[in-house]
Every structure is written in C-alpha cells, then in structure tokens.
Amino acid sequence: MWGGILVSAICALAGTWVVxxxxxxxxxxxxxxxxxxVALAALFGGNLLLGAVASAAVMAAGVTALGRTPRLSQDTGIGLLFVGMLSLGVIIVSRSQSFAVDLTGFLFGDVLAVRERDLLLLGAALLVALVVSVLGHRAFLALALDPRKAHTLGLRPRLAHAVLLVLLGLAIVASFHIVGTLLVLGLLIAPPAAALPWARGVRGVMVLAALLGVTAxxxxxxxxxxxxxxxxATVSAVAVALFFLSHAASGLRHLRARRIAAPVPTVD
Structure with missing residues (x-):
C-alpha cells in the first residue's frame, strides 16, 4: 500500500505533464x-533497478538526439527506439533460460513483493521528482502551452524537454516494480487525465491525480x-475505470449546466 501511494505521487507529478x-x-x-x-542486470546478477535506470537514460538521450534531426519526425524516432530497445531486450532474454519468471514480474509488476528498501528508494525518487517539478514548473508550463513562446521568454525549451524526459523516466523506473512496464501507463496517465475536468490549474491536477492514484x-x-x-493489473484497471467514471460524470455535469443555462421559451 505504501509503495502504491509513493508511486501514485510520483506518477501524478510526471503524468500531468505527459497528459x-x-x-x-x-x-x-x-x-x-x-x-x-533489466534483462542484462538479471542475466549477470546485477541490480534490476540500476539496469532500468541505464535503459531509461539511453531512451531519453536517444529521443532527445533524434528529436533534433530535421528530416525525422519525433514520432518516427520514438517508434524506432521503441522497437529497437524492445527487440534488444527480447534477444537478451532469449539467451537466459531462467529469466521467464523475472520477466513476468517485470512486465506485470509484483506490488506484493515491495520491501522496506524499495520504500526508501521510492521516497528518494518522490523527493527528486518534487524538486524537479518545482524548479522546472515555469519552463514545463511554457513548453506545454507554446514551445516557440517558451524560447522567446528564454526558458530554453529543448533543455526543459530533456529534463521532462528525465522526470518521465524516473516515474517509469519507480513504477515498474509496482505495476510492471506493460501497465505503468495506467498510473501514469489515467489519474491526471481523470483529474483534468475537475481541477483548476496544473497544481490542482497533480494533487487530484495523486489522490485518484492512491484510491486506485x-x-x-x-x-x-x-x-x-x-x-x-487490478490497480491499473481501477485507475483506468476511474478515468471513464470521471469523464462520464463530467459529461453529465456539462449537460446539466447547458440545460439550466438554456433560455426558457416565451409565449407571445
């Protein structure tokens, strides 16, 4: 439970900007x-978390580098890195006959195996995410609204984007032990997306997203x-269900507001 609470807070900070x-x-x-x-770390008996951090750093650096290529769209670069890294991971896994169980935990998470040491690491990750979010809030906000205006204001949008990738990588690395890499988007995207119709301002979205993540x-x-x-998987499914409930309730609220605001026809 405590592991899920810490991860929900980290994902709320990073996931808000992702959304x-x-x-x-x-x-x-x-x-x-x-x-x-992670596969290399498991193959050679290393720390899985350090392996995940190394891969996240490679992905972030690759996305940043390919994003500066004028003839290559960002989606194309991300897709190539996605397939390339995933293929490399499967190749490494295929070299090990004893990694099947570890791979299942990596893909789908093992929240019931969280230990006190994991809680300390998650607490440190949350602290780093808070510092990055506070220091980079103005630059992230300008980048989300208009990258060209962010450049005009001297906020260095390329650097802000790189730091945002680091924050995203931190959230993913912190979450994969809880819900796995296949389901991490459930906590990363669903709570902030569910909070959008109800919160005012970015900070409000983050706070409400954290509460929804804890609820999930x-x-x-x-x-x-x-x-x-x-x-x-159940935690991730509940988070997605909260998103649909939130937007259904928001739609009903707007429908009711339009009915109340509609002019009453008069008879001459």
Missing part, C-alpha cells in the same frame, strides 16, 4: 525500453485480495 503535452506514446515507448537494461491503489489491492487477481 498536457500529449506524450502518451513516448511514455509507452520508454516503459518498454527498460527491458534491455487501495481499491485495486482490496479487489485483488478478494477476487484472487493480479495485484498490479
């Missing part, structure tokens, strides 16, 4: 791009216990 900038595909690509580093964690763990389902 505002429309970077969902990038988040998905980076989460899958962790596989080579608690409800998901409770359901997985009673239904004997995979904990990480």
């Amino acid at each position: 505002l900038r429309g970077m969902a595909f990038l988040g998905d690509a980076m989460s899958h791009g962790l596989l080579p580093g 964690t608690f409800a998901g763990l409770l359901l997985s216990w009673h239904l004997s389902t995979a904990a990480g």
Whole structure:
C-alpha cells in the first residue's frame, strides 16, 4: 500500500505533464525500453533497478538526439527506439533460460513483493521528482502551452524537454516494480487525465491525480485480495475505470449546466 501511494505521487507529478503535452506514446515507448537494461542486470546478477535506470537514460538521450534531426519526425524516432530497445531486450532474454519468471514480474509488476528498501528508494525518487517539478514548473508550463513562446521568454525549451524526459523516466523506473512496464501507463496517465475536468490549474491536477492514484491503489489491492487477481493489473484497471467514471460524470455535469443555462421559451 505504501509503495502504491509513493508511486501514485510520483506518477501524478510526471503524468500531468505527459497528459498536457500529449506524450502518451513516448511514455509507452520508454516503459518498454527498460527491458534491455533489466534483462542484462538479471542475466549477470546485477541490480534490476540500476539496469532500468541505464535503459531509461539511453531512451531519453536517444529521443532527445533524434528529436533534433530535421528530416525525422519525433514520432518516427520514438517508434524506432521503441522497437529497437524492445527487440534488444527480447534477444537478451532469449539467451537466459531462467529469466521467464523475472520477466513476468517485470512486465506485470509484483506490488506484493515491495520491501522496506524499495520504500526508501521510492521516497528518494518522490523527493527528486518534487524538486524537479518545482524548479522546472515555469519552463514545463511554457513548453506545454507554446514551445516557440517558451524560447522567446528564454526558458530554453529543448533543455526543459530533456529534463521532462528525465522526470518521465524516473516515474517509469519507480513504477515498474509496482505495476510492471506493460501497465505503468495506467498510473501514469489515467489519474491526471481523470483529474483534468475537475481541477483548476496544473497544481490542482497533480494533487487530484495523486489522490485518484492512491484510491486506485487501495481499491485495486482490496479487489485483488478478494477476487484472487493480479495485484498490479487490478490497480491499473481501477485507475483506468476511474478515468471513464470521471469523464462520464463530467459529461453529465456539462449537460446539466447547458440545460439550466438554456433560455426558457416565451409565449407571445
């Protein structure tokens, strides 16, 4: 539960910018791009977290470098890195006969295996994410609204984008142990997207997204216990369900507001 709470806070900080900038595909690509580093770490008996950090750094550097290529669209570069890193990871996994169980935990998470050491690492990751979010808030906001205006204001949008990639990588690395790389977008995108219709301002979205993430964690763990389902997948599914409930309620609210504001016909 505590692991899920910490991850929800980290994902709320990074996921808000992912949603505002429309970077969902990038988040998905980076989460899958962790596989080579984790596979190498498992193959040679190293630390899986350090392997994930190394892969995230390679992905972030690759996306930044390819994004500066004038004849190559950013989506094309991200897609190439996505497939290349995932293929490399599968090749490495195929060299090991004992990695199948570890791979399942990597893909789908193992929230019930969180230890005290993991909580300390998640706490440190949350602290770093808070510092980055506070220091880079103005630059991130200008980048989300208009990159050209951000450049005019001297906010260095390329550097802001690179730092934002680091924040995204941090959230993904911190989350893969909880919900796995295949389901990390559930906590990274669903809570901020669910918070958008109800919050005013970026900070409000972050706070509400963190609360929704915590709710998804608690409800998901409770359901997985009673239904004997995979904990990480259930948490992610609840987060996505909260998104649909939020937008359905928002649609009903707007419909009611239009009906109230509609002029009453008069009879002459």
